[in-house]
Amino acid sequence: MNRDSDRVTAPQLPSQPACGDNQTGTHLPTRAGALNGVIVPEQPGKNAIEVRSVRKVFGTGENQVAALDTVSVSIRENEFFTLLGPSGCGKTTLLRLIAGFDFPTAGEILLHGQDIAPLPPYKRPVNTVFQSYALFPHMTVAQNIGFGLEMLGKPKAEIEARVAQMLKLVKMEALKARRTSQISGGQQQRVALARALAPQPKVLLLDEPLSALDYKLRKEMQIELKRLQHETGITFIFVTHDQEEALTMSDRIAVMSAGKILQVGTPRDIYDRPAERFVADFIGETNFLEGEVKSAADGRATVRLSTGAEIPASLPEGFTPSGGVTLVVRPEHAQIGPADANASLRGTVENVVYLGTDTHFHLKLDDGSAFIVRRQNSRGGGEALAPGSRVGIAIGPNAAQALKD
Amino acid sequence: MAKRPFDIQAQPGFGFMALLTFFALYLPIAALVAYSFNAADSLSRWDGVSLRWFISAWHNSAVQDASVRSLVLAVSAAALSTIAATMAALATTRTRPYPGLTFKYAFINQPLMVPEIVTGVALLIVFSRIKVWTGYSGLGYLIAAHTAFCIPFAYLPIRARLESMDLTLERAAADLYATPWKAFRFVTLPLLRPAIIAGFMLAFVISLDDVVITEFVKSGGQDTLPTYMLGQLRRETSPEINAIATVFLALSVVLVTAFYFVNRRKP
Numbered sequence: 001m002n003r004d005s006d007r008v009t010a011p012q013l014p015s016q017p018a019c020g021d022n023q024t025g026t027h028l029p030t031r032a033g034a035l036n037g038v039i040v041p042e043q044p045g046k047n048a049i050e051v052r053s054v055r056k057v058f059g060t061g062e063n064q065v066a067a068l069d070t071v072s073v074s075i076r077e078n079e080f081f082t083l084l085g086p087s088g089c090g091k092t093t094l095l096r097l098i099a100g101f102d103f104p105t106a107g108e109i110l111l112h113g114q115d116i117a118p119l120p121p122y123k124r125p126v127n128t129v130f131q132s133y134a135l136f137p138h139m140t141v142a143q144n145i146g147f148g149l150e151m152l153g154k155p156k157a158e159i160e161a162r163v164a165q166m167l168k169l170v171k172m173e174a175l176k177a178r179r180t181s182q183i184s185g186g187q188q189q190r191v192a193l194a195r196a197l198a199p200q201p202k203v204l205l206l207d208e209p210l211s212a213l214d215y216k217l218r219k220e221m222q223i224e225l226k227r228l229q230h231e232t233g234i235t236f237i238f239v240t241h242d243q244e245e246a247l248t249m250s251d252r253i254a255v256m257s258a259g260k261i262l263q264v265g266t267p268r269d270i271y272d273r274p275a276e277r278f279v280a281d282f283i284g285e286t287n288f289l290e291g292e293v294k295s296a297a298d299g300r301a302t303v304r305l306s307t308g309a310e311i312p313a314s315l316p317e318g319f320t321p322s323g324g325v326t327l328v329v330r331p332e333h334a335q336i337g338p339a340d341a342n343a344s345l346r347g348t349v350e351n352v353v354y355l356g357t358d359t360h361f362h363l364k365l366d367d368g369s370a371f372i373v374r375r376q377n378s379r380g381g382g383e384a385l386a387p388g389s390r391v392g393i394a395i396g397p398n399a400a401q402a403l404k405d
Numbered sequence: 406m407a408k409r410p411f412d413i414q415a416q417p418g419f420g421f422m423a424l425l426t427f428f429a430l431y432l433p434i435a436a437l438v439a440y441s442f443n444a445a446d447s448l449s450r451w452d453g454v455s456l457r458w459f460i461s462a463w464h465n466s467a468v469q470d471a472s473v474r475s476l477v478l479a480v481s482a483a484a485l486s487t488i489a490a491t492m493a494a495l496a497t498t499r500t501r502p503y504p505g506l507t508f509k510y511a512f513i514n515q516p517l518m519v520p521e522i523v524t525g526v527a528l529l530i531v532f533s534r535i536k537v538w539t540g541y542s543g544l545g546y547l548i549a550a551h552t553a554f555c556i557p558f559a560y561l562p563i564r565a566r567l568e569s570m571d572l573t574l575e576r577a578a579a580d581l582y583a584t585p586w587k588a589f590r591f592v593t594l595p596l597l598r599p600a601i602i603a604g605f606m607l608a609f610v611i612s613l614d615d616v617v618i619t620e621f622v623k624s625g626g627q628d629t630l631p632t633y634m635l636g637q638l639r640r641e642t643s644p645e646i647n648a649i650a651t652v653f654l655a656l657s658v659v660l661v662t663a664f665y666f667v668n669r670r671k672p
Contacts, residue, residue, distance in 0.1 A: 138595045
């Protein structure tokens, strides 16, 4: 392959050095509003990508479907950011808009402060790792990795050096002359990563890249991806429907559903302090409890449960409930105790499931609803609880989180 | 006893039918090839093996003339129709399905549906008018006519290939800074090459073989090899025809075999 006449200029965006200085101030109010009151904790640091009120509508007339319904989010530089949600939630659509394979119906996508939404993919310093890898079957591993640099018209020596560096980074030096059909799925994954990283993009997009790998390889690649992100310092935007994957790898997660971003936060935020029912339900196992708000102030509330017990709960940012509220208690944040007056809830053991590292107690509360308690196992520890036993449930002061819906 | 699945080979008369079919298909061809090596002056008498008629045909200036014209015509028509077919295949596959797309497939494949004799007569009428207007009566008319009816044959393998090709590859090229033209040149075209070669060879064979349309379109003294042979058979029959037909057969077998291997090869 030779470079020739129609040379593309490297898509360097002109306004890079000035990035970060005036954006933080201008976009913050917009975003807080667009997120329906969810205030993302803003930290100093430049934004690599800012998605501003982006809508994407497919179809026309009566068949219109809003794949993205006014989404706004900021992704910081050098961040491992995950878009998490079930299939059809719009996460891949958002990724495609950032990559340039599709164009938003409305809104802006800023890369270091410049709107890239109208640019074709080959003019964006953003590269993608595809779910199917999309390696070029008529090229060798090394040719695949060098493709982006060739298209940018880089000098031959630079391409060779960079390809060698990339091969080393993904530990594929030995297989550089192979055709992509002659290497395994895990190796193809590494080549796809190296190919996307070789042109040193400002942002790397990863579209469920681990979904085709088996469990063990997927675990390995999760660690590998974190290492690559750390070593290259490139912003990663990772799309997945696997909540465990999202929790393990991400600096921050955006949980999406039905074309909207419901909550943005660190894995711990998302898991411990879900703001909405969907987020709580989608990530991990959850118990929902209905209650009445007795008092609420400063992000804390006291909630009276159906048993009459009053327990403290933390509130989502900027939300002060009154009247009925739903609480979330993670199974490992509740303890089984005696069924006495001190217990927050009382019920009967229905089922005990031993899972090696821990045991799940499936309980039936006195009001008829189900409740799960998870207890870590230790050798010789913990009393045996047979199905049918009466038990109490203790909910600690930091265990419950109130939901907005 | 376990019931065996239906096996057509076990039916009575299968072997006989198979043999009959083979004879019907290959006996005439075998006879032609055998008689092309006949030393006799007559088509019906056997007089021993000889290359006499091959040599005679080789030195016949009318045969030389027709052969060169056939090759020029087939190469031009195959090249032009392959280019048109590649563009048509790209246009009909690299798009979202829309109403009217099926009609376009039918439109492109028109030569497969309209009887050749009808096209021949139609072209005769149109081209004779153009000949009067322009005064041009060269090989252009034949090239145009052959190109037109070769397009569907070149189109089919190319479209099939494009449809089975992963669109993500072109998207990946664009993602890696390839302009649409570069993505086509460095990704789509190399992956399409086997299908383009196959389409070209198919079109070449179809053009080389054509009698009906050529007969209607050709001007005086524009015999191709098939129309020359037909003309010869109308007069006295020379065994030279056998020799030419055998060479023709050999050429076709070579091309079809090459077509098979090119198509089978994975990218």
